[in-house]
Amino acid sequence: MATQTTKRGGFGGKIAAILAAAGSAIGLGNIWRFPYITSENGGGAFIIIYLGCILLLGLPLLIAEFAVGHNAKSNPIDAFSKIRKGWGWLGAAGLISVTLIMGYYFVISGWTLNYALSSATDSIGGDYGAFFTEFTTATWKPLIYTYIFILANHFIIVGGVQGGIEKASKIMMPLLFVILIVLAVYSLWLPEGREALGSVFTPDFSKVTGKTFLDAMGQAFFTLSIGMGAMLIYGSYFKKGTKLAGTAISVVSLDTLVALTAAIIIFSAGVENESGMQLAFVAMPKVFSAMPAGNIWAMLFFLLLALAALSSTISMHEAVTSYFVEKRGMSRNKSALIVTFIAIALSTVASLSLGDWSEYKVAGMNFFSLLDNFTAIVMLPLLGILTSVFVGWIWRREDMRAELTAEGGIDKSSYPIISFLLRWVCPVLVSIVFAFGIYDFINTL
């Protein structure tokens, strides 16, 4: 039984709304994933396409997701079904996807914690590649860090929307911005850093292929936490009078600034030839080790990653917790506990699938990569298409317009643009890119 009488939590004000939503957006996607995807796709050319995806697809979808949550003031499943009967499954699909993302995201979050601590005590030495492989394929060590990270999440969520999420965001986000700026200033201050940057940011259009568009769109959706209920549930907690479009623009701007600054920090270290997920964990410690007080810089860098990861994982956890509270009528503590156990179970399998269980494969992938690829290649675009179709075509037009213009703060002259993007541009463009992505993916199997 849904407990409709319980008073829902909410954020205290506009700044809290921006910081919490920016916290969800700014994560491993910005600092760990964006730089290596950029370097694999021709640098500056990729960034131009990525910015196009953020503006034309990401921003309208983020506004749409805030609007659904804010309008219905419910968990993701009830939100869709309140606006249109029979559409609750779309919220459920988002919650399942975000649960799968938690499965591997918590594992990487655990690594950032170990790296921050090991850097502080100067115990990452010798061969950085070997250190990474040995640590990530070990049985217990990565699991323990992952569990510590999940517990930190648990306690923030149990603290409530205002006492937990809002408070944590107000401490973590400013700290994250300060560390980011300190690291960026330091990188730009090194002459070899400035030199390395030029070569990365100069667009190389010869590297642009169909896959570049796919990667750019996938990255735009991932970094803005699109379609998975996290932004929807935060939107449902926005206080009356919080302008949806203004909040979305602030979140998108902060997210983009952090991604670009992270790329500056990483590329100025001259590591553009390293690729893949090892970029942050192998190349960066090597660079830091050659600097004076390198272990302090390394610790700051991994602390930055850990903070970004924590502020994102609480939004994933909250989305699923809200389901158990509102749809199952459970207490917040019990709901959070269930989600914490699901997260522990999935991340245990994901972590072990890199080491002890690496021989178990589905379609040539271990469980960790399976979670990553399935959510990034299939679920993110699919949920993007469905969310835009829902808001643009299924939601009663007058109601949608009223939500976006009155509560949303979109004026009469910009409304047609947003509406056009949601009704036509998002579904069509995302479907095309999605179809190519699936085709490409099947060919690589």
Ligand code: TRP
């Ligand atoms: N946006 C986060 C990042 O860039 C990841 C994230 C948080 C996410 N919540 C999400 C991705 C919900 C998809 C869905 O790291």
